[in-house]
Amino acid sequence: MLEQSILTINNLTKKFGSLTAVKDLSFTINKGNVYGILGPNGSGKSTTLGIVLNVVNKTSGDFKWFNGNTSTHNALKQVGAIIERPNFYPYMTAEQNLKLVCRIKDVDHSKIDEKLEVVGLLDRKHHKFKTYSLGMKQRLAIASALLNDPEILILDEPTNGLDPQGIHQIRQIIKDIAAGGTTILLASHLLDEVEKVCSHVVVLRKGEKLYSGRVDEMINSHGFFELKTEKKKELISILESHSNFSNLKIEGELITAFLNEPMSASDFNKMMFDKGIILSHLVKRKESLEEQFLQLTDENEINQELGKLN
Structure with a gap:
């Protein structure tokens, strides 16, 4: 209908x-x-x-x-x-x-x-x-x-x-x-x-x-991985072509990959290892609506203010 x-x-x-x-x-x-x-x-x-x-x-x-x-x-x-x-x-x-x-x-x-x-x-x-x-x-x-x-x-x-x-x-x-x-x-x-x-x-x-x-x-976000590796380009390429990830945020060496379906950190680590990528940093986080909202509103605000100062 x-x-x-x-x-x-x-x-x-x-x-x-x-x-x-x-x-x-x-x-x-x-x-x-x-x-x-x-x-x-x-x-x-x-x-x-x-x-x-x-x-x-x-x-x-x-x-x-x-x-x-x-x-x-x-x-x-x-x-x-x-x-x-x-x-x-x-x-x-x-x-x-x-x-x-x-x-x-x-x-x-x-x-x-x-x-x-x-x-x-x-x-x-x-x-x-x-x-x-x-x-x-x-x-x-x-x-x-x-x-x-x-x-x-x-x-x-x-x-x-x-x-x-x-x-x-x-x-x-x-x-x-x-x-x-x-x-x-x-x-x-x-x-x-x-x-x-x-x-x-x-x-x-x-x-x-x-x-x-x-x-x-x-609210039902599946969380996100925070990742670092020597092979940054290769990792980004894999994440971009993988259906499990909805979007990426790249800040310096840190890559944040947002999940659109459930996946454990150990499964992800193994998958990367099998593809020849060693992760030097892997943290899985879960966002509440509160965190997402604050992230959406405050981080942009902070970045804008910093941008004015630089």
């Missing part, structure tokens, strides 16, 4: 003067998944969301909603989004605030109780917004974004500033909404959040995509 595309981004670039906030970014969001845009602050997550929601103008590239058959204006009627702090009238109740949103979105009031139920606020619907905790305010914002039964819900840093209980509640709500078939796109700088909530992830750093794919595939 062909997956239905909700949002396709092609070579999107956004510059603010001399700063490139998003650089040549491409990825696709298919129906029924939870996507995380993961990256440190300043990596271009919010800018990307702003562009597809028509609140930030792109510099180049393009994006299309729902296979490109709908104008962005009409497509956004099928989108629910929270990209800034919830903005409700403090002296009005949750229900009164949502009635206003219904009027703006041209949605029937009958949806209000249903959506308050989803976010666990039905028993507080007659309480004024100003009496709500930060976590409750965020949950009300999610209820508001769900009023038009959107195809996709977009959340920018949904658990920012919340206490552990508030974080847990929001994450559970996101999972429940996704289980009901709504596609979700959330931006986060928290690796833990993406690991717990998302099925797919796009990792950004300084506006560039470093990884895009399933979260479990990123």
Whole structure:
């Protein structure tokens, strides 16, 4: 069955003067998944969301909603989004605030109780917004974004500033909404959040995509070998032609070979020995998602900073 595309981004670039906030970014969001845009602050997550929601103008590239058959204006009627702090009238109740949103979105009031139920606020619907905790305010914002039964819900840093209980509640709500078939796109700088909530992830750093794919595939890396040998050229040639290795990193004498299927260090050592290559250094390492993320984001950062100094 062909997956239905909700949002396709092609070579999107956004510059603010001399700063490139998003650089040549491409990825696709298919129906029924939870996507995380993961990256440190300043990596271009919010800018990307702003562009597809028509609140930030792109510099180049393009994006299309729902296979490109709908104008962005009409497509956004099928989108629910929270990209800034919830903005409700403090002296009005949750229900009164949502009635206003219904009027703006041209949605029937009958949806209000249903959506308050989803976010666990039905028993507080007659309480004024100003009496709500930060976590409750965020949950009300999610209820508001769900009023038009959107195809996709977009959340920018949904658990920012919340206490552990508030974080847990929001994450559970996101999972429940996704289980009901709504596609979700959330931006986060928290690796833990993406690991717990998302099925797919796009990792950004300084506006560039470093990884895009399933979260479990990123976690289930088979590790890598760190290698040194006198016969460096021959070793590289063997590794490049061997199906067990997905990519290589060469830094000075050290060769890092990433495995795409399981292989023990002793089997690898024997295979090299049989091919006439003696390894002076062989270490097998396993990466967690945390390590991979830090490697993706920090090493590039460090190398760039060093490059500026040299």
